[in-house]
Each structure stands twice: as C-alpha cells, then as structure tokens.
Amino acid sequence: MPEHQRADARRNYARILAVAEEEVAAHGAAASLEQIARTAGVGSATVRRHFPTRHALLEAVSHQRIEALSDRARELTGRGDSRDALLEWLGEVVAYSATARGLAAALAYDVPDPVHENSCAAMLEAAAAPLLDRAVRDGAVPAEVTFTDLITLIVGIVLATEHRPDPAAADRLFRLAVAGLSPLTGGRPR
Template sequence: MRADARKNRDHLLAVAGAAIAEQGVDVSLRDIARRAGVGLATLLRHFPTREALLEALLHTSFEELTAKADRVETSGSPEDALVSWLRDCVGWTTEYRGVTVLMAAAIEDTESALHASCVTLRAAGTRLLTRAQAAGSARTDIDGTDLFALIAALAWLGDQPSLAPRADHLFDVVASAILTSEGLDRRTDVSHGR
C-alpha cells in the first residue's frame, strides 16, 4: 500500500473509532466519511462494508486480547488468568458501544468479516476456561460459547447508563458464578497473602 493510501486509511480508522465510541456501531458510514473530510465513496473504497471497517478497526484489539490470553495462561493461576482475561475483554467491549451484538452474530456467520477474529477470541477464552476447569477452579457445565455470551451480557450492562455504576459489582458476581468454591478460595487466599 502506498504511503498516502496508508495515511488516508489510518485517518479513516481513527475517525471511525472516535465516532463508534461516541455513537455506537450503528453510526452512519456517511457521518464517518463526513467527519473524516472525505466522500462516502472514498470510505467505501477502503472499507466496502460496515463489517470490513469494524474488522480493520478492531483487529488490533482482537490480537491484543488473544495475546493476553496466551500470556496469562502461563503466568498465573488458572482462576486468576481466566478472571483477568475476562475483565479485560469486558472492559474492551465497552469502548465500542454495540460491538458485542455484531460479534455474537459474526461468530455464527462464516461470511462475516469479523468471523475469524471472533472465533479466535472465543478460542482464547475457551483455552483459559478449560485450563481452570481442569484445575477444579471453574464450573464444568459451561463452555467457550457460554463465556463469550457472558462477556456480551456484561458489556451490555456497561452500555446502560442506569446500570453502568453497578457493572464492576456485577462482573464480580458473574466471575464468582463461573469459579468453583475451590477457585474462589485460592483467589481469596492469594489476595489475603496466605
């Protein structure tokens, strides 16, 4: 890609990121183009669909969350790794209002531009969950799909102005429901220095 084309693409992504953070994933593509100071045709030449724009915008974040799963998988206890990664995922999803709805749809739609990234992200979470389950730290009646759904539910809570102040408390409630009493005891022992 030529340097000027790369610069234009990066500018479009920066403007799109700000617009989506403010208005959510349903923000008008025409509005994004206007804010970027280009025509809609220019935006569509770089990103032919909304999903293609979102994939380009979110790709780095997906990679970072997947890499984080790899790091915490080997560096901490199974329960701490799972909860830490889960918290980061939920925190990230609240940056872009409505993104979890698209992610939930994309994971089932193999034609979606977001499909591969969502599948990779779910697989990373599944690995952490499976590791915690093998250690007796997490419930065995949930799977990666359930974990992905819980991330979406927690992100939705953060998107609701009346519930946002309770989001941290509700995250702790959900994390406690995922972990077994053994996993909770180990987390408590570590946090109390035992």
C-alpha cells in the same frame, strides 16, 4: 489492509480508520458511516469498499484493543490458579469492553453475514483457549462451557449496561454472574 493497494487507497483506508475511531469513541457501534465518510473526505462507496459491513469497520477500529487483550491472555496462561487466571482475564475483557465503545459489538457473534468471520472474537479465542482449557482440565469450569458462551455473556452484560451512568455496573454484573445468586456459606454456595 493489503500492502499491494495503491498509495491513495492506503491513505483513504488510514484516514477512514482514524475518523472511524473518533466517531466510534463518541457514538459507539451506531456511529454514522455517512458522517465517517464526510469527515474523512471520501464518498460512502469508498468507506464500503474498505469496510463492506459495519461489523468489519468495528473490527478494524477494535483491532489494537483485541491484540492487547490477546497478549494479556497469553501472559496469564499457566499462572497461578486456573480459575483465577481465567476470571482475571475475563474481568479485563469486561472492563475493556465497557470503556471502549464499539468493542462489545465487534465481539458479538450475531453477525448476519456468514461470509465474514468474526476476526476479533477468533483472535481472542485463539489467545484465551489455553486459559479456558486449563480451567476445564482442573475442574474449575464445567466442561460444557465454551469460549463463545463466555464472550456472549460479556457482550450481553456490556451492551445492557453501556448507557448506565455507573461505570462499575458491567463489572458488578459480571461478578454476580460468576458468583451466582446463592449466598456463600463456608465458601460454597448454598
């Protein structure tokens, strides 16, 4: 939120964001913008002024989580085996996205509004690029794999499992995607 805004606009923004965090935690990405406005004590136009799209609201709600995941990517950069470091980080993104309702939707690239860049995904991409680049350089990941591919895979898994009663379903599907369906013989897929 720009610092040059009036004090009442900053207060409204903070109140809307606090209510939105609660609503998204309770209802996920489908949280009602009207309910957020009512609970925050502002009009829906005020919500739209601060957050012109639902995606912009989800990004704001997810910002701290994205910063934590970005910090973690930087911590893992250059550590140990490049494939293991990348998979450890991706596993953490899956776990975080599966427990933080609305985060997977904030990371999705299918935003129909090309004017507003996906800042959540852009932040993660900037932090994780060294992890992916190193894994590609080491031959641990095929060169054609992109960050967008990896986030799309994670978003798909998380959205497909978000209503399952088993909290480990997203991680299990992610591990399956990483391992593939081929049984291992001597450490290599058949």
